[in-house]
Amino acid sequence: MERILRINMTDRTATFEPVPDRYAHRAGRWLTSSIVHDEVPPTSHPLSPDNVVVFSPGVVTGTAAPTSSRISVGAKSPLTGTIKEANAGTGWGGRLARLGIRAIVVEGMASGDDWWLVKVSQDEGRFEPADEWSGIKLSEAYASIYERYGGVEAIDVCAIGVAGEQRMAAAGVCFSDREGRASRYAGRGGIGAVLGSKRLKAIIVDDSGAEGVSIADQALFDEGRKKVADALMSHDITKPKGALNTYGTAVLVNIINEAGALPTRNFREGRFDGAEKIAGEAIFDGNKERTGSELYNHPCSPGCIIACSNVWHREDGSEHTSCIEYESDWALGANCGIDDLDAIAEMNQLCNEYGLDTIEMGGTIAVAMEGGVAAFGDAQRAIELLHEVGEATPRGRILGNGAVVTGRAYGVERVPHVKGQNMPAYEPRAIKGIGMTYATTPMGADHTAGYTIAPEILGVSEKLDPLDPDKASVAKGFQEATAFIDSTGHCLFIAFAILDIESGFEGMIDECNGVLGTNWDADDVTRIGGEILALERAFNRKAGFTNVHDRLPAFMESEPLPPHDAVWDISDAELDKVSE
Amino acid sequence: MTALHLYGKLRRFATEQSPRAASILRVRVEPGERLGDLVDRLGIPREELGSNLFVDGRYASLETRLAAPLRIGLFPDDMQLLYKWYFRPQEESPDAG
Structure with a gap:
């Protein structure tokens, strides 16, 4: 049976509970954002006991679906004050899924100065003292934790470093890679600081005895995963020795x-x-x-074909x-x-x-x-x-x-930030589409929220019509599709292949229907993505965010960017259409 | 002279090659020449090129007419990371008049 593990740091209890009916079929970002929306008072301080940290593997994480080992982590962000979902590729989430754990909710706050580790296994979440791993480098902490708990074959590790312990807003949540390195991050938004505020240093998952992910229609699932695998194996970007495997x-x-x-x-x-x-x-x-x-390059997590x-x-x-x-x-x-x-x-x-x-x-x-x-x-x-x-x-x-x-x-x-989060590696003045994503995603400046690299406007200002309705609908469509992919457990990089190869896109939906017993089609991808974004925006509105926060910094409107000497010139009205 | 920046497997066509720096071929563009003509003249097989071709930082195609660009960037077919269905290459380079 699918279950949620609730880790209460205040009284140091870990309790399994059934997944409520209202969360049926929800996983990954869909579930983390649902739980944060439903349980966290939007105006609460992110480092208060009222905040929660939610971990959820995606719909197909822990199965044989290729490149699907993403774990979503959600909370109210201490960096942005908005709702936040960050995800990472790691074996940690697959182990959780195989234990039938749809989500872990970390709530409350431990009193005192002690640090804690929670070991999650088939029957329990067990609290253990973790002071010995605080204040040291994460590579040393991971090596010691692996030695104590049985090595990389037995467990995967999630932990925060000293930045999280010090409740710094740039602190990420670190997960183990296949070789046990402390290297795979749900990095953005400072969720590491939220775990630090609760004095939870680490969560390790041991999936021995796990029954595996229950699959409603094995034949449909297998058909779907084969279509996705074929797309990944044949596309120039994602295939073995393709661009990502060679150059990262x-x-x-x-x-x-x-x-x-x-x-x-x-x-x-x-x-x-x-x-x-x-x-x-x-x-x-x-x-x-x-x-x-x-x-x-090597896979960051089990079952990845792309290996970047x-x-x-x-x-x-x-x-x-x-x-x-x-x-x-x-x-x-x-x-x-x-x-x-x-x-x-x-x-x-x-x-x-x-x-x-x-x-x-x-x-x-x-x-x-x-x-x-x-x-x-x-x-x-x-x-x-x-x-x-x-x-x-x-x-x-x-x-x-x-x-x-x-x-x-x-x-x-x-x-260069939106909602307090520094911009990533695409200049919005040169690629206006990504600027629209930075401005309007509920996450603060985030390239993964909608990879809208729209090259028809790549510095070509004379062709730019700021009121072209297509740009808003493209940005909206990408954000919806991304929110859906973030909920499947697939890595966003499958998009290169499945958006080029139609059967790959169908395969992703078949896999989900195979696992869940649903009848989703392409319209449901948009519908579900839209629902996720609506939840996230509702939380942000109640937290005090309005359209005024969906803007880029003013200097980008006046300072021309070489070599194209472009400025940010997308109107406020156009931006507001994305979140309508 | 135009600096032709070559990437990925196309670096083998550069005269200034370094495993850890820019791989550049200095070329003179003929009047009225299209990017495809230049590529043919340099002996770079068209089938090795992808859709990620740039003339002075603007997305281009083999049909783009060149007018004394300062910089051309060519990526091979296995490096087309920019989503190609959004690309509407300019037929003329920006300074073609």
């Missing part, structure tokens, strides 16, 4: 840079002269040079960090004016060790550079600043609370 997501560095849309030096320019030195091709060739072999997760190696061939994703590469690289992959790798690893969102931290360091704390391009100083965050010095606490707090502390006007 950092394949995008050169592409977005060529389009003049790679935010550089705190969004001052759209093109970085060191882009080629930090791009996916440089990672592939650099690894080849250092290890003597062509290293294709890389490892960067030091000059002596030893492992430095995993994974330098496009966003991390850009945030810690181009956005800080840094073109040295070894320095980016070190910064990436420090974020992994201290439990930080790489996007927010790269954006924050860039804002600090704008404020004169360091020069753009000064990698050594940037590394020192990250150590200050890990050590929670007064300056480190400012930085660890993100770009907006840092901008205030250092008197910086140019803070």
Whole structure:
């Protein structure tokens, strides 16, 4: 039977309860946002006992569906004050799903100074003391936890680092990868700080004895997963030795840079002269040079066909960090004016060790550079600043609370954010479609909320009609489809294949119908996505957000972005159509 | 001269090649030439090209007429990460007049 595990930190109890009828068929983002909407007072403080952290594997997570090991994590965000869903690829969620656990709800707040770990297994959620893992690097904590609880075959680990313990708003939630690294993050929005406020250091999942995910129609499910697998295996982007498997997501560095849309030096320019030195091709060739072999990327989680997760190696061939994703590469690289992959790798690893969102931290360091704390391009100083965050010095606490707090502390006007969350790696002045997503998603500036890279307006201002109704409907449609995919447990990158190959898209729906016994079709994808967004927007409205918050920072309207010298010129009326 | 930036497997056609830096071919664009003509003249097989082609940072196609661009960027067929159904390539480069 499907169940919810409620972990109450106030009285340190863990209780299984049946999934209420109103949550039938809901999983992943659909369920995390439903529970946050239903249980968290919208005006509550994110670090108060009233907030909850919800974990939910997607509809097909834990099954044989390819590339479907995403775990959604939801809460009210201490970074944005909005509802938040962040997700990660890891074996942790699959184990949860196979135990029949549709969600974990962490509620209340422990009193005292002790840290806690909860071990989830078939019959219980058991509290254990976790003080020994607080205040240390996450790689050390993970190694010790694995040693104590049976190794990577037996368990997967979710934990917060020192940033979460210190309740910093840039703290992510870290999950284990297939090799047990502390490297897969539900990074955005500071949910690590919410877990820190509750004094929950880690949740480990042991799925021994699990019955597996119950599947209503095995034949339909198998047909669906085969269609998805065929699409992923045949598409140039997602197939083995395709673009993502070879160059990782950092394949995008050169592409977005060529389009003049790679935010550089705190969004001052759209093109970085060191882009080629930090791009996916440089990672592939650099690894080849250092290890003597062509290293294709590995899956971050079980059952992934795309396998886009890389490892960067030091000059002596030893492992430095995993994974330098496009966003991390850009945030810690181009956005800080840094073109040295070894320095980016070190910064990436420090974020992994201290439990930080790489996007927010790269954006924050860039804002600090704008404020004169360091020069753009000064990698050594940037590394020192990250150590200050890990050590929670007064300056480190400012930085660890993100770009907006840092901008205030250092008197910086140019803070590229929406609703308090720093923008990711696509310049909205050059790619207006993604700017509409940043502005209107309930999550704050988030590229994954609707990957609206609409190249017909790629810096081509003379062709731009700001009142073209298509742009709002495209942004809306992408946000709906994304909310649905985030609820299936599939990685968003399957979109490259299933939006090109129709049978792949059908396969995704067949898989869900196979598991749930539903009769969803393509219209239901839009309907369900719309329902999820409506829930999230309703929460935000009650929390005090209005259309006025669905806007980009004013400097983008007046400051032309080279090389296209584009400004942000989408009207407020057009933006408001997206959320109508 | 135009700087032709080559990416992915197309880097083998560059004269300035480095495994960890830009791979560039300096070319002179002939008057009235289309991007496809230039590609043919340089011996880059059209079948290795994808839809992600840029002239001065603007999305282009093999039909795009070139007028002294400063920079061209070519990505191969296995690197078409920008969703192609949104692309409406300009037939003329921006400075074609």
